[in-house]
Amino acid sequence: MDDIQKKLASPSKASHEDIVGRIISYSCIAAIIILVISILYFITSRGLATFLTDHVNLWQFLTGKDWNPGSLNAQGKPQVGALPMIVTSFSVTILSALVATPFAIAVALFMTDIAPKSGTKFLQPVIELLVGIPSVVYGFIGLTVVVPVIRNLFGGTGAGILAGTIVLFVMVLPTITSLAVDALRAVPAYFRSASLALGATRFQTIYKVLLRAAMPRLLTAVIFGMARAFGEALAVQMVIGNAVLMPRNLITPTSTLTSQLTTNIGNTIMGTLPNNALWSLALILLLMSLVFNLLVRYIGKRGEIKS
Amino acid sequence: MPAILQTKNVHLSYGSKEALHGINLDFDDHSITALIGPSGCGKSTFLRCLNRMNDLIANTTITGSFQFHGQDLYAPTTNLVELRKQIGMVFQQPNPFPFSVYENVTYGLKLAGHHERKFLDEQVERALKQAAVWDEVKDNLNKSAMSFSGGQQQRICIARLLAVQPDIILLDEPTSALDPISSAQIEETLITLKKDYCIIIVTHNLQQASRIADRTAFMLNGNLVEYDLTSKMFTQPAKQDTSDYLNGKFG
Numbered sequence: 001m002d003d004i005q006k007k008l009a010s011p012s013k014a015s016h017e018d019i020v021g022r023i024i025s026y027s028c029i030a031a032i033i034i035l036v037i038s039i040l041y042f043i044t045s046r047g048l049a050t051f052l053t054d055h056v057n058l059w060q061f062l063t064g065k066d067w068n069p070g071s072l073n074a075q076g077k078p079q080v081g082a083l084p085m086i087v088t089s090f091s092v093t094i095l096s097a098l099v100a101t102p103f104a105i106a107v108a109l110f111m112t113d114i115a116p117k118s119g120t121k122f123l124q125p126v127i128e129l130l131v132g133i134p135s136v137v138y139g140f141i142g143l144t145v146v147v148p149v150i151r152n153l154f155g156g157t158g159a160g161i162l163a164g165t166i167v168l169f170v171m172v173l174p175t176i177t178s179l180a181v182d183a184l185r186a187v188p189a190y191f192r193s194a195s196l197a198l199g200a201t202r203f204q205t206i207y208k209v210l211l212r213a214a215m216p217r218l219l220t221a222v223i224f225g226m227a228r229a230f231g232e233a234l235a236v237q238m239v240i241g242n243a244v245l246m247p248r249n250l251i252t253p254t255s256t257l258t259s260q261l262t263t264n265i266g267n268t269i270m271g272t273l274p275n276n277a278l279w280s281l282a283l284i285l286l287l288m289s290l291v292f293n294l295l296v297r298y299i300g301k302r303g304e305i306k307s
Numbered sequence: 308m309p310a311i312l313q314t315k316n317v318h319l320s321y322g323s324k325e326a327l328h329g330i331n332l333d334f335d336d337h338s339i340t341a342l343i344g345p346s347g348c349g350k351s352t353f354l355r356c357l358n359r360m361n362d363l364i365a366n367t368t369i370t371g372s373f374q375f376h377g378q379d380l381y382a383p384t385t386n387l388v389e390l391r392k393q394i395g396m397v398f399q400q401p402n403p404f405p406f407s408v409y410e411n412v413t414y415g416l417k418l419a420g421h422h423e424r425k426f427l428d429e430q431v432e433r434a435l436k437q438a439a440v441w442d443e444v445k446d447n448l449n450k451s452a453m454s455f456s457g458g459q460q461q462r463i464c465i466a467r468l469l470a471v472q473p474d475i476i477l478l479d480e481p482t483s484a485l486d487p488i489s490s491a492q493i494e495e496t497l498i499t500l501k502k503d504y505c506i507i508i509v510t511h512n513l514q515q516a517s518r519i520a521d522r523t524a525f526m527l528n529g530n531l532v533e534y535d536l537t538s539k540m541f542t543q544p545a546k547q548d549t550s551d552y553l554n555g556k557f558g
Binding site: 188190191193194195196197198199200201204208209212213 | 358360363388389390391392395396398400402403404405406414415418419464467468471
């Protein structure tokens with residue numbers, strides 16, 4: 001009798017395992033949370049040092065066109081105008097997303113609705129391969145193929161927003177495509193049957209029902225692509241020209257926030273203004289990825305298909 | 308009165324498996340015909356042949372004759388899009404598009420090239436009234452059709468179909484996902500609609516068939532067992548299988 005009582009009153013092996021498992025997962029979660037908070041704190045404190053320690057005016061930082069943190073201008077103020085990089089970053093992001101989206105949606109439609117069998121068989125591996133290619137390879141191809149072509153066609157050095165857009169187009173295409181495929185597959189089949197049963201052709205069904213029903217998730221796909229384009233550093237750095245100049249057109253050398261970071265972060269001394277200014281650029285990148293994330297969540301929430 | 312839709316010797320196979328073994332059924336205009344039978348007997352499959360929705364399923368072979376207004380449904384010259392406008396379908400699961408009620412009901416009309424606001428307004432009102440859902444949605448025509456109850460959604464789907472004024476309405480177990488009150492409302496709707504349309508309904512609910520159908524076809528294992536006036540079949544079935552099924556001995 002005592003034996004049974006003891007057995008029932010003390011925790012079993014399974015409940016022990018349960019507790020151990022819970023401890024492991026909670027500590028992993030805690031480690032990740034600490035990591036994220038430290039990253040956020042580090043970037044924010046470094047990024048704000050430009051404004052708090054070096055007393056750079058935030059407005060001048062965001063709208064100034066001259067970037068030369070190592071030297072002072074005529075008024076004795078440090079030259080930390082990040083506008084050219086902000087403009088370039090947004091330009092390549094928006095342009096590459098604009099160009100890639102129609103292609104991505106067309107490919108996704110082909111895979112989900114037009115030729116689901118061969119589409120999944122051949123295109124899926126191709127898309128996955130494109131995702132897997134390291135960005136330095138894209139940049140290298142951009143440098144050896146795209147830049148010379150642009151140089152021959154339009155003159156100049158060939159480096160600039162156009163070259164960056166073309167390279168990023170290839171890089172965000174698979175991202176947008178695979179998310180668009182998910183978006184279209186999430187549209188219930190009965191919408192398609194309903195549309196066809198009302199006498200719609202396949203393209204009318206795609207155009208009027210499918211794309212519309214999938215729109216919020218397609219937008220999410222585009223924003224994910226934009227986030228990827230905005231954060232891409234290496235490939236862009238190789239083709240953008242890396243001169244912190246306001247872009248005058250699509251083929252003048254310029255610089256994005258990310259390419260400026262990769263180019264110069266090794267050449268500055270921690271704690272000095274040039275270094276702090278780069279951290280401020282990183283802070284802008286961080287804030288932008290936050291904005292992209294919030295946009296994705298907001299659109300996703302509005303576009304849930306209720307059934 | 309000649310039948311509006313005549314089918315003869317309909318065979319259908321999914322790959323090498325034959326699901327329908329020669330069905331002969333004629334459907335009268337201005338009446339409700341019910342297809343009953345246990346699950347897997349082929350009644351939904353047969354219904355989907357009638358507006359060629361089975362075309363969407365790969366490896367399906369259909370033989371036999373389908374005469375609609377004396378015209379062969381499966382002739383190579385048949386315009387599938389036109390055909391589906393004349394023979395519309397309501398599905399088991401209410402499936403309004405995730406758009407407003409108004410856009411749902413005008414969907415088919417817009418496909419047909421109607422864009423005049425006044426005409427569309429009239430047709431929306433007519434269709435929703437015919438589907439007996441007008442009073443419930445008239446103040447919320449711009450609200451998403453998904454925000455209504457299942458029964459209302461199903462009647463919006465019926466209205467969406469009625470807007471294009473088909474000749475035949477096919478219903479594939481339209482009330483099986485609905486509660487009894489919504490089902491009763493759909494049944495009432497169908498009874499009022501039968502004066503203008505030929506209605507063919509697949510149902511699992513024998514009481515529903517006996518309540519609304521003029522004629523009933525009983526199918527079993529891909530064969531048509533019996534086809535007669537509902538009043539006759541439910542009181543004096545000619546075949547033993549029919550009698551057993553109606554009395555709940557199997558199915």
